[in-house]
Amino acid sequence: MRNTKGILTVSTEIDVQFYDVDAMRVVWHGNYVKYMEDARCNLLRTFQYDYNDMEDSGYFWPVVDMRLKYVKPARFGNKVRVEATIVEYETRLKIAYRIFDVASGETLTKSYSVQVAVEIESGEMQYESPQVLLDKLSPYIAHD
Secondary structure (H helix, E strand, O other): EEEEOOOOOEEEEEEEEEEHEOOOOOOOOOHHHHHHHHHHHHHHHHHHHHHHHHHHHHHHHHOOEEEEEEEEOOOOOOEEEEEEEEEEEOOEEEEEEEEEEEEOOEEEEEEEEOOOOOEEEOOOOOOOOOOHHHHHHHOOOOOO
């Protein structure tokens, strides 16, 4: 865990398995989303606001936008590191990701996801992040 340009960054290492690759033995493009989800879950657990905690606090946080830029392929047998960084939190939860090859340090993928709070009881999207998220992130936010 480290603090960088964003609020908080967590790294997750993943071994590329045979079931994640296509006939060319490169990671099938859709599996990068799975790697991002693994890293996002680790990041959320770091500040005690994983999906169960979100629901317990009265909110769902659906992904409403996701972008990926494939730079180089990950291949069967590689170990990759996924860095997930919170870059926005006040009105939505935007997480930036970088996937690196552990051996070479090369960037393989750059991406981000955006989630918004939806109040479970009313089903209404929130235009500001709920106080519970702000409270959970407070220890990681630089206060002037």
